Amino acid sequence: MNIVNRGVRQLADASRKLTLDQSALNDRYPATSSEDSALSLPRISEYWPTSVHEELARQHWSKATITPHIDLNAWQGFLDNLPRDPYVNTRWKRMSWLHLNDQMEVETLGECPMAQGGRFNDAASMADRLRYYDPLEAAFTERDDVRAFVKAWADMWGIGPREPILMQITGVRGDGTIDPLQGQGIHADGCKYLSILVLNRENVSGAINTLYRDKAGSELLATTELAPGEVLHIHDDQLFHSVSSITQDNAGQHFERFIIIINCSFIDEFQNRMLRRHFPGAVLNDCE
Numbered sequence: 228m229n230i231v232n233r234g235v236r237q238l239a240d241a242s243r244k245l246t247l248d249q250s251a252l253n254d255r256y257p258a259t260s261s262e263d264s265a266l267s268l269p270r271i272s273e274y275w276p277t278s279v280h281e282e283l284a285r286q287h288w289s290k291a292t293i294t295p296h297i298d299l300n301a302w303q304g305f306l307d308n309l310p311r312d313p314y315v316n317t318r319w320k321r322m323s324w325l326h327l328n329d330q331m332e333v334e335t336l337g338e339c340p341m342a343q344g345g346r347f348n349d350a351a352s353m354a355d356r357l358r359y360y361d362p363l364e365a366a367f368t369e370r371d372d373v374r375a376f377v378k379a380w381a382d383m384w385g386i387g388p389r390e391p392i393l394m395q396i397t398g399v400r401g402d403g404t405i406d407p408l409q410g411q412g413i414h415a416d417g418c419k420y421l422s423i424l425v426l427n428r429e430n431v432s433g434a435i436n437t438l439y440r441d442k443a444g445s446e447l448l449a450t451t452e453l454a455p456g457e458v459l460h461i462h463d464d465q466l467f468h469s470v471s472s473i474t475q476d477n478a479g480q481h482f483e484r485f486i487i488i489i490n491c492s493f494i495d496e497f498q499n500r501m502l503r504r505h506f507p508g509a510v511l512n513d514c515e
């Protein structure tokens with residue numbers, strides 16, 4: 228599909244979101260029960276303000292907060308047991324593949340490695356190789372507010388049943404004085420739909436997210452600092468992004484910054500080959 232057609236499809240998707248009948252949405256995505264929690268989960272159609280859909284259609288990115296819809300403290304509790312990223316020593320990470328089943332309920336899929344081709348990862352240690360990580364903890368993925376977030380996220384982009392969704396918890400922490408994350412350069416992640424949600428920032432300055440029209444960075448579109456509970460949605464096949472280095476507010480004291488990355492509809496053929504091999508029934512972007 229060429230870029231013009233993709234743009235038309237995205238605008239059509241966006242306008243469909245704006246005009247879908249509310250009762251049809253509520254039938255398709257019944258409200259999640261939250262009997263055990265004081266948290267009041269919104270209906271899926273009310274999860275994102277209308278401005279999010281409008282901004283995505285107009286500018287291919289939007290920033291929102293989900294603080295009212297999640298127990299952020301509880302989510303932060305899952306940072307304690309994160310293993311180190313075996314490929315990047317200064318990072319910690321888990322990831323799982325999820326999808327919506329035919330009843331539009333969130334399910335966890337089995338293992339499939341991350342596979343980013345060189346076009347989407349400039350780091351020699353990670354491009355064109357398979358990367359395996361420990362899965363997200365079931366106690367996390369089975370939470371009502373996590374499932375509600377994933378459902379609302381998929382609905383926002385128009386993601387249908389059996390499309391693999393990659394959800395990662397990743398970040399950096401340390402006690403030294405040296406920045407462990409020297410920025411990642413300007414890049415795209417190799418998919419159509421990408422969101423970055425900040426879970427915590429402790430003793431951290433910097434980590435500013437910047438969006439660009441082109442990989443060379445000649446046209447800067449926006450820069451923003453995400454607070455815990457804030458999420459940045461990006462049409463990853465339309466824009467490029469970067470995050471700046473971290474500096475510590477108090478040198479020598481513990482710092483950490485963790486995020487959730489969630490993305491779907493891969494345009495990276497290397498990743499799609501792995502998805503097809505591990506999940507033969509999956510609906511992939513290149514099946515269109």
Ligand SMILES: [Fe+2]
Pocket residue numbers: 414415416468
């Ligand atoms: Fe990225």
